Amino acid sequence: MTEPLLRIEGLNKSFGALKATDDVSLTLVPGEIHALIGPNGAGKSTLIKQIAGGLAPDAGRILFDGRDITALPTAARARAGLGRTFQISALAMEYTVLQNAMLGALGQAGSVWRFFRPVMKDQRLRAAAEEALARVGLSDLAARRTAELSHGQRRLLEVAVALTLKPRAFLMDEPMAGLGTDGSQKLTGFLDRLRSEAPILLVEHDMDAVFALADRISVLVYGRIIATGTAAEIRSNAEVREAYLGEEAPA
Numbered sequence: 001m002t003e004p005l006l007r008i009e010g011l012n013k014s015f016g017a018l019k020a021t022d023d024v025s026l027t028l029v030p031g032e033i034h035a036l037i038g039p040n041g042a043g044k045s046t047l048i049k050q051i052a053g054g055l056a057p058d059a060g061r062i063l064f065d066g067r068d069i070t071a072l073p074t075a076a077r078a079r080a081g082l083g084r085t086f087q088i089s090a091l092a093m094e095y096t097v098l099q100n101a102m103l104g105a106l107g108q109a110g111s112v113w114r115f116f117r118p119v120m121k122d123q124r125l126r127a128a129a130e131e132a133l134a135r136v137g138l139s140d141l142a143a144r145r146t147a148e149l150s151h152g153q154r155r156l157l158e159v160a161v162a163l164t165l166k167p168r169a170f171l172m173d174e175p176m177a178g179l180g181t182d183g184s185q186k187l188t189g190f191l192d193r194l195r196s197e198a199p200i201l202l203v204e205h206d207m208d209a210v211f212a213l214a215d216r217i218s219v220l221v222y223g224r225i226i227a228t229g230t231a232a233e234i235r236s237n238a239e240v241r242e243a244y245l246g247e248e249a250p251a
């Protein structure tokens with residue numbers, strides 16, 4: 001089997017008496033979309049935050065390309081090639097679409113003093129931002145204030161912001177949320193192509209998208225992974241149907 005790019009080993013995180021992440025292990029291999037599904041409150045976002053670096057695990061390890069990144073801050077993980085989109089939008093609403101994409105591209109800049117440079121004139125940042133906007137189909141809206149975008153367009157912009165850093169792997173927390181059918185289909189098509197460039201750990205409620213895209217699916221319930229397998233394996237898993245999928249899984 002291909003060597004995993006991302007490997008989570010025995011991750012644990014408690015909030016008081018609540019075990020939000022309960023001994024979670026999983027891998028992300030090159031070329032794949034690995035979907036993480038489960039009911040509300042199962043601990044999906046908590047897991048993504050620990051992998052991205054926003055939340056420190058109580059125990060366990062996170063290995064990226066063979067390197068232990070468990071103690072690295074978020075920015076260092078992003079520079080190492082771990083890209084992410086958030087469940088809650090992190091966009092600056094008063095900035096233009098292009099400016100948001102450029103701020104995203106700035107995330108890879110090394111030193112702090114760089115922030116004081118006239119960022120918006122930096123041709124390299126601008127080119128990276130424009131390329132990312134073109135890839136998600138937002139070039140025409142580059143000069144718009146982000147606040148004027150539809151919800152779906154903002155979600156695409158978040159993906160573009162993540163793309164500017166040219167990540168080697170993606171963490172995505174509900175990128176389809178709030179997209180209409182048309183938007184979901186566009187993003188599904190985009191993620192389908194993106195996986196060959198960088199594998200994606202995808203948290204998603206849209207089961208049509210999950211079952212259309214995922215090479216593997218892991219089901220998280222009360223902080224524990226109860227099953228990992230192909231779409232067909234997950235669909236026919238009795239424990240999964242009982243605990244979560246019920247009627248939601250497309251036949």
Ligand code: ADP
Pocket residue numbers: 015018020038039040041042043044045046047
């Ligand atoms: P999901 O993304 O699967 O819906 P979350 O990871 O957001 O679930 O939450 C998992 C559980 O952890 C929930 O019960 C939630 O209330 C709790 N939780 C999440 N973040 C915190 C926090 N910072 N402090 C206390 N409890 C939290």
Ligand code: MG
Pocket residue numbers: 044045046087
């Ligand atoms: Mg969540």
